[in-house]
Amino acid sequence: MEGLAHVGLSAIMVWLALMAVRFRDLLISVVTLAGLGLVLSLEFYLLRAPDVAIAEAAIGAGLTTAIYLIALRGSRREEE
Amino acid sequence: MSPLEILIYILGAVGLFFNTLGTVALFRFPDVYTRLHGATKCTTFGSIFLTLAVILYGLTSWQSGGESRYGILALHAAVALVALLVTNPTGAHAIARAAHRSGVGPKFAVVDALADEKGRRK
């Protein structure tokens, strides 16, 4: 039963990554990447690596979003 | 099956029911604010019940098995529950405020006092 969860989570992760590349509005890409970080943290958790999951939760959910948004403030929001 | 185990099953089922409703509300309601109603309330309430089921599971395992690490499981699940209960309404409030300030108004609204107030100040 746990294998099903692994398959489902991996499928969501691939889908989220593809959509993050395809969106033209970069703010939406940042939101999608934050979602990818959340799901990746749950996947590490299911693989029984709590230390990696804590690091991924801190960096992926909080820090990466903040850094991308600071970079986005200095540029235009729409992709050419 | 002991009555406590049946209680754990019931708590888990109620939690899953409310979580399902909260997710369905994301697709059924027309605009951001009503979706926030469904999403924050129902999923917070469902997660409270799921966490209560885990706390009860830890306590019963501690009582019957005697290993103290199940007591620690119950304690840490309770801390996670408190963290969820504090941060979730704050996040909902932040999203609602950002939505209204960025110009996404409520659909099908009968009254919008905040937009009136902003219009008066300009």
Next chain:
Amino acid sequence: MSFLITGLLAFGFYLILTAGSGTILGGWSAAELIAGAVTALIVAAASSRLLGQRCGAGALNPLRWVLAFIYVIGPLFWGMAKANLDVARRVITGEIRPGIVKVKAGLAEDLGVTMLANSITLTPGTLTVDIDDESHDLYIHWIDVKTDSPSIEDISGGFSGWIRRITE
């Protein structure tokens, strides 16, 4: 004052997270106690200015903690149960009549207004959208508007009385 409160809160949180590691005082090892004390001092020195004047000496009164605990267990949980059954019915039937209304909170302190806003967000069909900083008026999204200018009792039931008792 805020240094002491921040340090005590940080130390208490550390103790909760490391309970069961040894035998001193019923469940902590000496290493964890010392590490927790040092960490709490560092945290208090770094972040006591963030709390600032917002929490006075009254925050340490144990009676208020007991009242807050009773409030969360009793009225708040009952209100949440009613809210969820109501929203669940609306999810299934789909009948809504939304709108944003303005309400006078009638509370002076920042902590009380924050608690009231969070309680309102968790209870029947209401969601705090914005707060007027000077007059502490709340703008609330109501999923089923009954009157255009409601009072605070229409929105939150008896919550404002409870919060006034806890915070003031």
Next chain:
Amino acid sequence: MELQGALTLAGLVVVILSVLSVLRCLLGPTVPDRVVGLDTLNTLVVAAMVVFGAALDEIILVDVAIVYALLSFIGTLYIAKFTERGLS
């Protein structure tokens, strides 16, 4: 033992629900809609972590849920703050 199987099943259902909330995150017409999907995903992932921590029988894993519940909300706050400033 039987109870742990039931807990794993509950965690699996929560994972399926999180797929649905990701769908709202990808579909939603406006940015706040997507952030609502992200916030729902946060709550569901915390619930899944607590349930799986009990089901996998490793107590240390529940600590991740605490850290996660306190940190993931910062991302939501930051995106909300940016939306407020960036569009007006």
